[in-house]
Structures are given as C-alpha cells and as structure tokens.
Amino acid sequence: MSKRQLERKRTGVLGLDEVLNGGFIAGRSYLVRGGPGTGKTTLGMHFLCEGAVEGEETLFINLGESQEQLRISAALLNLNLDGVHFLDLSPDPAYFSTSQSYDVFSPADVEREPITRQITETVARVKPKRVFIDTVTHLRYLSSDPLEFRKQIHSLLRYLAENGATVLFTSEGSAADPDDDLQYMSDGIVDFIRYSNKRILEVTKFRSSDFKSGLHSMTITEQGIEVFPKLMPEDNKALIGDDLMTSGIAELDEMLYGGLERGTITIISGPSGVGKTTLALQFMDQAAERGEHSLIYSFEESVETILRRGAGLKLPISALQERGTLQLLAVEPLLYSADEFSHRVRKDIEAQGAALVLLDSVSGYSLSIRGEDLVTHLHSLVKYLQNRGVTVILINEIQDVIGEFQVTEVGISYIADTVIFLRYLEYRGELRRAIGVLKKRLSDFEKTLREFQITSDGVKVGKPLAGLRGILMGVPEWGDKDAGLES
Amino acid sequence: MTPSNLILLVDHNARNLELLEDFLHKQGYQVQSMAGLDGFEGALDDHDVGLALIDISGFDRSIWEYCQMLTERDIPFIVISPKQVSHIREEGRQHGAKDVLIKPLAAQELASLIKSLIGHD
Numbered sequence: 056m057s058k059r060q061l062e063r064k065r066t067g068v069l070g071l072d073e074v075l076n077g078g079f080i081a082g083r084s085y086l087v088r089g090g091p092g093t094g095k096t097t098l099g100m101h102f103l104c105e106g107a108v109e110g111e112e113t114l115f116i117n118l119g120e121s122q123e124q125l126r127i128s129a130a131l132l133n134l135n136l137d138g139v140h141f142l143d144l145s146p147d148p149a150y151f152s153t154s155q156s157y158d159v160f161s162p163a164d165v166e167r168e169p170i171t172r173q174i175t176e177t178v179a180r181v182k183p184k185r186v187f188i189d190t191v192t193h194l195r196y197l198s199s200d201p202l203e204f205r206k207q208i209h210s211l212l213r214y215l216a217e218n219g220a221t222v223l224f225t226s227e228g229s230a231a232d233p234d235d236d237l238q239y240m241s242d243g244i245v246d247f248i249r250y251s252n253k254r255i256l257e258v259t260k261f262r263s264s265d266f267k268s269g270l271h272s273m274t275i276t277e278q279g280i281e282v283f284p285k286l287m288p289e290d291n292k293a294l295i296g297d298d299l300m301t302s303g304i305a306e307l308d309e310m311l312y313g314g315l316e317r318g319t320i321t322i323i324s325g326p327s328g329v330g331k332t333t334l335a336l337q338f339m340d341q342a343a344e345r346g347e348h349s350l351i352y353s354f355e356e357s358v359e360t361i362l363r364r365g366a367g368l369k370l371p372i373s374a375l376q377e378r379g380t381l382q383l384l385a386v387e388p389l390l391y392s393a394d395e396f397s398h399r400v401r402k403d404i405e406a407q408g409a410a411l412v413l414l415d416s417v418s419g420y421s422l423s424i425r426g427e428d429l430v431t432h433l434h435s436l437v438k439y440l441q442n443r444g445v446t447v448i449l450i451n452e453i454q455d456v457i458g459e460f461q462v463t464e465v466g467i468s469y470i471a472d473t474v475i476f477l478r479y480l481e482y483r484g485e486l487r488r489a490i491g492v493l494k495k496r497l498s499d500f501e502k503t504l505r506e507f508q509i510t511s512d513g514v515k516v517g518k519p520l521a522g523l524r525g526i527l528m529g530v531p532e533w534g535d536k537d538a539g540l541e542s
Numbered sequence: 543m544t545p546s547n548l549i550l551l552v553d554h555n556a557r558n559l560e561l562l563e564d565f566l567h568k569q570g571y572q573v574q575s576m577a578g579l580d581g582f583e584g585a586l587d588d589h590d591v592g593l594a595l596i597d598i599s600g601f602d603r604s605i606w607e608y609c610q611m612l613t614e615r616d617i618p619f620i621v622i623s624p625k626q627v628s629h630i631r632e633e634g635r636q637h638g639a640k641d642v643l644i645k646p647l648a649a650q651e652l653a654s655l656i657k658s659l660i661g662h663d
Contacts, residue, residue: 159558159597159622160565161646 061263064185064221065109067101070282070398071245074258074267079243083262084212084222086237089247094254094275095225096120098245099187100134101279102223106185107138114183114220116142116174118193132279142177144170144193167197167207174211178218186215188224191237205236212240247273253392253425256282272394283398286439300411300446302334303341306516310492310501311473317410318444319497320437320470322417324451325477329488330509331450332361333368334477335413337514338448340370343380347410350403351383352396354419358383368513382407388422393432396423400436404443412440416450417467434470472496477507481530482523490516546592549656550585551575552608553622554600562595569653571660582608586615593660594619598630599645606637613638618659622647 063078072078079085079102087095099115106113115136117125122143129136157165178186191208198204215222224241228234238244243261247254248270256273258266272283299314308314315321315338323331339349353361361383365372375381384403386396403409414420421429433449440447451467468474474493479486490507492500506517523531549571553559559575566573574589576582579601585591594612596619598605612619621634621642634642640659643652 157555157557157561158599158624158645159553159555159561159647160649164646164649165561 064102065105066098067103067105068098068280068282070271070273070284071098071256071280073284074256074271074282075243075261076265076267079221079223080263081221082216082219083242084216084224084240085243085245086234086241087223087225087245087247088228088234088238089225090229090249091227093247093249094273094280095247096125096128096189097132097275097280098247099189099223099225100125100129100132100136103139103185103187104129104134104136107135111184112140112181113138113185114140114142114177114181114187116144116177116186116188118144118188119190121145121147131277132275133277134279140177140181140183142173144173161199163197163199163203170194170197171211175214178215178220182218183220186220186222188222190225190227192225192227192232192234195232201236205240208237209240251425272392272398274395283392283394285394286397286401286435300338301341302337303344304337304514304516306505306518307334307337307490307514310490310505310516311475311495312498312500315446315448315473316497317446318441319472320441320447320449321473321475322449322451322468322471323475323477324453324468326453326479329477329479330507330514331452331477332356332415333364333509333514334475334490334507335415335448335450336361336365336368336370336372338446339381339411339413340372340375342411342446343375343378346380348379348408349381349411349413350400350409351381351413351415352400353383353385353415354388354422355416356385358385367511368509369511370513382409386419386423388419391423393420393424393427393436396420397432397436397439401439404440404445409445411446411448413448414450416452418452430467430470433467437470468494478504489520546590547660548572548574548589548592549660550589550591550594550617552579552582552594553577553597555597558597565649565652566656569656571656579605579608583611586611586617591617593617593656595622595656596620596639597622597645598634599624606633609634609637609639620655620659 062081064081065072065078066075087098089095103113103115115125122141126136194207195204198207212222226234226237244259246257246259248257254273254275255270257270258268267284267287269285271285274281298317300317301308301314323334325331339351342349351361362373372381376383391399417433420433424432437447437449471494473495476491476493478489480489488507489504491504501519503519503521505519508515525531549566551559551562551573553562554577556577559577563573563575574585574591576585594617596605596609598621609619618640621639623630623642623644625644631642641655
C-alpha cells in the first residue's frame, strides 16, 4: 500500500493533525506520554469526540479517573462525550470502604482475567473505531513481570487493531517507572512536556509517515487543546519580485538605489528614540498608498501611541487603517510563545494577505521567546513570510546611544537582505541623527551616510555627509569637504 | 471407597475465601468454607472431607490443634502462610501439613498440588 492510501484519523486538535500530516493512521496504536496535568486525557477526549462527530463508535476505557469525573472535566472543556461509550475500570469507592483486600492470590491472577473479559466483551459489543485507554500504566500492576506485561499489552493492542480500532493510550512515565517498553510497542508517540510555565508537544515517533519534528507550543483553554505547529519555511515558496517598495522619501530611495525589493527582509537598526519605527512607517504608508496591505505587530507600543505618532508626522495612519490597507496589532509578548505568535502571524497572512509586515521590535519578540533560541525562531518566521512574497521589516534596538558601532546585538543581521541603520551623532554640541545603508544583497547602495531628521512635516533625509569622518564612532570630525549637515 | 471431592476451606479474610471458593469450584471441587474455627470439628463429623486448606493468617497458635485434628482423622491438608517464615514451615510440617504455601499463591501450582493430594489419600 502506498503512503498516500493510508487512511488517517483526525485527532480532534487541528494543529496536531498538521504536525502528524493529517492525523493518526487508522488501525494503529499511539502512545501519549507526559507528566501529571500535561493534557494526556484531554487529547484522548478530543480524539474520541472527533470520532463521535464523524459518526464512528468510540470507546473510552478509563482505569484511573471515574466516568463521572471525566464527564465533568470534558464539560469544562466544552467537549461533548455523549456519543462516547465508556468502559469504567476505575476502582469504585466500595473497594475502600468494604475492605475487599485479599492476599491469597496476586492481583495479576485475580484482576487481569475479569478486566480482559470486560474489554473483549465491550469491544465485541461496541465495535469501536476509536479506543482511548487511560492509562495503560494501571495494567502494569496486573502483570507479574515486565515480559508478561509486554505480552499482555501487545496482544491487547493487536486485538483492538484486528477489530478495526485506532487506539490512543496514555502512560505515566517517570525515571523510577520507565515506560520504554510501551514506547517500542506503539506506532507513534506524542510527548507532552511542561517547561517552566509553557506547554510543549513533540511527536517523537510516527511509523509509516512523515511528521513535523521539533517542539510545538500548545495551550489548554476552555476550548481544550490548541497546538501551534512550528513554522517550517520550506513548506512555502514564493519568488522575490522585481518591483521595489519605496519609502516615499526621494533621498532615502536614492540611498537604496530605488527601494527595498519585494519579498526581502530588512533590519532597521539603531538606538532608542532615533526614529526606527517612524522610518518603517514611511514604507507602510507608501505600500498603503499603492493599495497594498500592511501589518504592524507592535510588541512595545499600543495602537494609540502609533496612531498619535503617525499623526505627528503627518502620516495618514488612521485613514489608512480605516481604509483597511494598514492593520496595527499590539502584541503582549508575555501572552504569546514564539510558536503561538508565528501561528497568529500565519493566520493573519493567510486570512487577508499582506505585502509588508513590520515587527516592532526584535527585543519585544525575544521576550515571547523566553530564553529559547531567538535566531532560530526569528529565522523561521521571517523565512516563512518571505516565502509568501511578503516584505519584512524588523526593528532592532541597539543599547548604546553613541560609541562603537554595532549592527545588532543578537546576531540576526545575517537574516537580513538589507540593513539600514540610524545613529545619533554629536555635532557642534548638538545631538543629530544620521542614516546609512550597511548592506543590500540584491543591489548596490549608497555608501555614504546622510542626515536624518524627524520634523513636524515628517521624515527628512539630507544630502550625503561626505565631509565628515568618524560618524560611526558617534563623534564626527571635519573632513576636507563641506559636512553636508544642515546648519 | 472413592476419595471425597469436598475441600474444607478455612480463611479469616472474606475476600480470600471468596476467591479460593471460585478457584476451587472452577477446578470442579465441592467446597465447605469457614471464616472462623467455630464448628470446625462438627464440619469434620458431618462431611466427608477429602482435603483441607488452612490459611493461618489471623489465627493464633491454637490453629495447630485443629491441624492436629486433621492429622488424627487422616485428612490431608495444606497450610497457607502469609510470609516466608521458616518456623511456620517447620511447625506446619510437624503438625502433619502435606505442604506449606506462601501467599500470594501461584494458581497453577496450587491446582496441581490439590490434584495430587486429593486423588491419593
């Protein structure tokens, strides 16, 4: 059978279907691992509900929590278990109160047979297409030794498969009680990990199918589990266009030999307050003028601040926003993980398309990364955008106001096709600004710096500062020619 | 005379008694079970007991007197002991037990032991 013909069972969690390239493979058994409270049971409920929605018979074999408890937790997650059959093998309260304990035979001898009988009877009656066993770890105690357990579970899984069921089973693996045997037995493994206060999902094994490897963020809300598959840039392809995105400032476009190529990545770098966002807004404004859609993800400023700033520069941001060509989105970095943010960007782009995306700023974005590898995450996000033909502008803040020059502090300049930098410089006791282009992969560019001003009439870029030396040091000296600075 | 198919079962724990009864019934034996020792002697008088299974957990030393009674009547019996303690094994043998088994019992082993004892008195 070719891979294309393998029937898939959707998991009930959209993002997980995507990670699994369509869902679990029908007739196979999958292990869901993870510590307490990581979402194993919730995933099982999604899986069964999805089956119920598709009109399949589904069976929940619960050995830990009682059916009643499970129904309550499902209701809290807005999952409807009405169509799901239960085989409740959880210990009933009478066990404790009537002291049904025994010691004459081992539990393996006493309990296994009735449990096996109940399972086979129920499967024969319900003929489930989906079975969820929560948790198989309980069955471990009913086996006298590991080999016995392995054989038991193996034959149980085969029995269920032969009866046409796709099986999900959970295990409580810990260092003291490893579940390696179960990992070998399953056709695939979904691992739930809790890392500080983040939830992560990883597929570590998936027989007969490709899947999206790596760590994917997930959340559990009132809507249940949501998985945010890590962006894989190679999934999408688009070409870099020939046309240029102009800034609308003749001098700056001159420096860039026309403008920014469509589908490229630009970093605007500079110290705080020098005008990076303002400069970027020029490009957005121009794009909007041409009727193209732009998105601004602002990690640092509220929508109101940006609007006021635009008004101060005589940029018609509110008007553009009303016309729907520009969208301002304030992002609270602490509410999003990197994958969640990528997911949001992707949804926005796929829903409405955009010619230009501004991320303001890299440091805000890195806050949502929380210690993970910034460069990797940022790389996959911008590559994804680039592959969709979106022009990306990243705002990067430099700590030092003046002093030795640095393009970025986080080593991301390799991502960029174009780097524009803004500098403060001290000139005759005044704080002035300069703009320069450091790199442009796709065309030549002007190597001299120019003065950069933010006035009440908007952004102004002056003539080339050919007469000054040492601008990159922040304290320029007179060269032999006219400085080019406006006095 | 055909050997009796009746097994006398003594166990202080009700659930154990239930499990053993089930087990013996499945093997095709008749079972007379008791949770205590009241009426022990009477049961021996009233029934033709072919074998006795005595779980000594929960009984005091007087249990051995009852074992003695079985020996005197030529009824084979098996002592079931809670843990591996050599003096119980020894004492059990001294009072005429055919074997002393330690809990939890291995079902298969118990079945074949009973079979070998009840067939040949």
